[in-house]
Amino acid sequence: MSETPGAGLARQESAITVLGGPTAVIDLGGLRIVSDPTFDDVGPHGYLTKTSDSAVDEDGVGPVDIVLISHDTHLDNLDERGRAFAKAAPLVLTGSLAAGRLGSPAVGLAPWAGHSVPRPDGGGDLTVLAVPAVHGPEDGERDADGNVNCEVVGFVLSGQGLPTVYVSGDNASIRTVAEISRRVPDIDVAVLHAGAARVPAKFDGRPLSLDSRGAAAAAAVLGADTVVPAHYDGWAHFSEGLPEIELAFHEAGLSSLLRVAPHGTWVQLTR
Structure with missing residues (x-):
C-alpha cells in the first residue's frame, strides 16, 4: 500500500x-464513503475549538454514496456543515440513538449489526458492520443506555476482493479492540482515531479517544497490515499529534504499518 499524491478527489x-x-474519505468497490464529516470553519464550536480547516471541502469531496457517523453529539465529529452534507447523502449509517435524532436518510445500527450496499463495480455487496466503541476510560460512569460519555459506534467495511477496513470512531478501549479482533479476525486496514482527546471536565481529563501508545497497541491487537491515523489534529482538545503517534509506533516496532500522507492525499490500498 502506498501514498499517491494528487490534486482533488x-x-x-x-x-x-x-x-x-476525524474526517476520512474511503473509496471501495466503486462506492465513496465519508466518515464523521466536519467542514465548518475554524473557531469556537460550543466548548470545543477548531484550529484548522478541512483539506477538502464538501464540493471537493463530490457525490458520496455512504456517510458513516460514529456519533452525532460532539461537534468535532459532526459539525453543522457536516450534518448538512450527511443529510444530503443517499445513506447514513450510525448508531441507533443517533439515527433517531438525525432522521432520514440515517439507518441505525446496534453493535454487531450489518448493512449491505450493492457495489457499482459489480463485485456483489459492500457490508458495513457496526462495532462497539467506548468514548472514554473503561471505568467511566455509564449513562442509562450503558454508554461511556455517549453512544459511539465504529465500523468494519468488507466485501469480496476488497481489503477489510476498520474505522474505530472515538474509541479509547483496547479491550473493545480485542473483542472486535476476535469477532473479525482478518482486518487489513485500521483507521484509528488517535490524538488522545481530552476535556478537563470529563473523567478527570483522561483520554476520550486512543492515545498514541493505545493506537500502537490497537494496531498490534488487530494484526492489520496498514494503519491510517485520524482525529489527531484540527481541534484544540487533541492532546497528542502526529509526532507522538509516529514515536509510539516506532517504539513498538510497528512503524512499517503506519501510513501517513498529507491531508487530502490518497493512500492506495491493496488486499
Whole structure:
C-alpha cells in the first residue's frame, strides 16, 4: 500500500484519504464513503475549538454514496456543515440513538449489526458492520443506555476482493479492540482515531479517544497490515499529534504499518 499524491478527489479503486480531524474519505468497490464529516470553519464550536480547516471541502469531496457517523453529539465529529452534507447523502449509517435524532436518510445500527450496499463495480455487496466503541476510560460512569460519555459506534467495511477496513470512531478501549479482533479476525486496514482527546471536565481529563501508545497497541491487537491515523489534529482538545503517534509506533516496532500522507492525499490500498 502506498501514498499517491494528487490534486482533488477523483474516484479511486481502493484508497483512503484523511481530510483533517476525524474526517476520512474511503473509496471501495466503486462506492465513496465519508466518515464523521466536519467542514465548518475554524473557531469556537460550543466548548470545543477548531484550529484548522478541512483539506477538502464538501464540493471537493463530490457525490458520496455512504456517510458513516460514529456519533452525532460532539461537534468535532459532526459539525453543522457536516450534518448538512450527511443529510444530503443517499445513506447514513450510525448508531441507533443517533439515527433517531438525525432522521432520514440515517439507518441505525446496534453493535454487531450489518448493512449491505450493492457495489457499482459489480463485485456483489459492500457490508458495513457496526462495532462497539467506548468514548472514554473503561471505568467511566455509564449513562442509562450503558454508554461511556455517549453512544459511539465504529465500523468494519468488507466485501469480496476488497481489503477489510476498520474505522474505530472515538474509541479509547483496547479491550473493545480485542473483542472486535476476535469477532473479525482478518482486518487489513485500521483507521484509528488517535490524538488522545481530552476535556478537563470529563473523567478527570483522561483520554476520550486512543492515545498514541493505545493506537500502537490497537494496531498490534488487530494484526492489520496498514494503519491510517485520524482525529489527531484540527481541534484544540487533541492532546497528542502526529509526532507522538509516529514515536509510539516506532517504539513498538510497528512503524512499517503506519501510513501517513498529507491531508487530502490518497493512500492506495491493496488486499
